[in-house]
Amino acid sequence: MSGANEGRSLYERLGGIYGIAGAVDDLVDRLYDNESANRNPAVRQFHEKGGHAGFKFLVTAWSVQETGGPRVYPGRDMRESHTHLKVTEDEFDNVYTTIEQSLFQVGVPKPERDEFMAIIESYRSMVVAPENRDAA
Structure with missing residues (x-):
């Protein structure tokens, strides 16, 4: 089956940098x-510090890179950047749903x-704190 999206990266199909x-x-x-x-005190503290624009930049750069666009993400890896937040499965699910709503x-x-969303799910084990992971 041939179509307009054949061979195009997710980055391109999302509209490139502007769409993302x-x-x-x-x-x-x-x-x-x-x-x-x-409700997570570490997340609340991060949000209260501000940095709204910088966070948007990092999430945009990460998303560009993860979807097949240019390698532009200058931030830390997911495990390192989330360790101190002690994210639970429910918190991950909440953010997952919020991402899906925005898309x-x-x-x-x-x-x-x-x-x-499959890309986001693939990062669950890096974002959710080991002590908060559901037993499989």
Whole structure:
């Protein structure tokens, strides 16, 4: 089956830097206002410090890189950047759902949403603190 998306990276199908930055703009605003996420004291403290614009930059750069765009992410790896937050499975699920909502809100088609969400899911074991992981 041949189509317009054949051979195109997820980065390209998401609209490149502009499409990804638009989704991240919506996402980070949602995360900073997310009462459930902010119940975690370490997350709340991070959000209270500000850095909204810098966080949007890092999430955009990470997303660009993870979807097949240029390697531009200057931040720490996921495990290192989340260790001090002691993220639980429920907190990961909450952010996962928030990401999915943002992608839907900005009009990302379902196949691309599903592909991006699979990337997010692949990072669960790096983001959720070992002591908070559900027994498999």
